[in-house]
Amino acid sequence: MADEPAKTKPKSGWLNVAVDYGPLLVFFLVYKYYSPETAGDDASGEIFAVIRGTGAFIIAAILALAISKWRLGKISPMLWLSTAMIVGFGALTIYFQDERFIQWKPTLVYELFSVVLLIGYAKGKSLLKILLEAAFEGLSDEGWLKLSRNWGWFFQVLAVLNLVLAYTVSFETWLGMKLWLFLPLTFLFTFSQVPMLMRHGLSFEDADEVVKDPPRTE
Numbered sequence: 001m002a003d004e005p006a007k008t009k010p011k012s013g014w015l016n017v018a019v020d021y022g023p024l025l026v027f028f029l030v031y032k033y034y035s036p037e038t039a040g041d042d043a044s045g046e047i048f049a050v051i052r053g054t055g056a057f058i059i060a061a062i063l064a065l066a067i068s069k070w071r072l073g074k075i076s077p078m079l080w081l082s083t084a085m086i087v088g089f090g091a092l093t094i095y096f097q098d099e100r101f102i103q104w105k106p107t108l109v110y111e112l113f114s115v116v117l118l119i120g121y122a123k124g125k126s127l128l129k130i131l132l133e134a135a136f137e138g139l140s141d142e143g144w145l146k147l148s149r150n151w152g153w154f155f156q157v158l159a160v161l162n163l164v165l166a167y168t169v170s171f172e173t174w175l176g177m178k179l180w181l182f183l184p185l186t187f188l189f190t191f192s193q194v195p196m197l198m199r200h201g202l203s204f205e206d207a208d209e210v211v212k213d214p215p216r217t218e
Contacts, residue, residue, distance in 0.1 A: 019068050019079065021183075023060035024088070031058040035172075046171050047097055050145060054090045061086040079133040103166035103174060108184075109211055110159035117152035121145055136202050143200025147193060154189050158182060 002132050031053035036045060049060075061083045089105055120127045125134050126144035128151065139147075162182075 015071060016068075019064045020082075021073075023064050024179070024183075026060040027053040027057035031175070046175075047099060048101075050102060050175070051094055054093045058087050058090045060214060062075055074134065081131060090209075103171070106178070107159045107162045107166075110155040110162065114152045114155035114159065117148045117155070119150040121152060136197065138201040138203050139197060140201045143197055143202065146196060148199065150193060150196075158185070170208055 031049045034049035034052045036049070062088060065083050067074055068079055090110065093102055093105065117127055123144065126141070126148040127146040128148045131140075165177055165181075169177070
């Protein structure tokens with residue numbers, strides 16, 4: 001009898017990227033559609049557009065959860081958590097409809113993740129290992145701890161940067177920074193972690209997955 005072909009670990013490929021960041025793209029498309037300059041209605045205001053975008057964001061996030069279950073056969077703890085935060089904070093955004101709350105919200109989320117990760121690191125535990133289901137084959141416990149520490153401090157940087165922008169640029173410019181500044185920074189930071197992770201046992205094959213699917217907070 002011929003040997004059965006060896007089973008390879010399934011890879012999510014770029015589907016995870018679509019599941020993770022597709023809802024964010026939906027938010028910006030809906031926001032742009034309802035924004036005053038596009039709709040030609042100054043009375044609608046930026047908040048009106050954000051509320052409509054947030055509603056679409058929540059629906060898209062829930063759909064992404066279903067697609068992950070359907071196409072990947074599972075829903076990762078990180079996706080469960082991020083979707084719960086999108087729905088929870090999104091509902092608060094729709095309820096309050098307050099510009100300052102909308103701008104402070106990312107800082108609150110970043111701080112929450114940062115504190116949890118850094119406290120876990122101080123106690124010798126890696127929350128990321130639980131959230132990512134130890135998805136990176138061969139990565140040592142020391143590597144997971146360093147990754148949690150580094151992400152914890154990176155979230156602190158994002159929290160401060162978000163507040164600086166909230167008080168120094170217009171609301172519309174601040175909103176655009178989520179796509180054109182924070183997202184690229186996240187991918188660049190993720191890429192910068194790969195050499196450290198490979199020194200701690202991460203396989204070359206899984207290094208590609210790290211860059212494609214970084215932890216997300218919203």
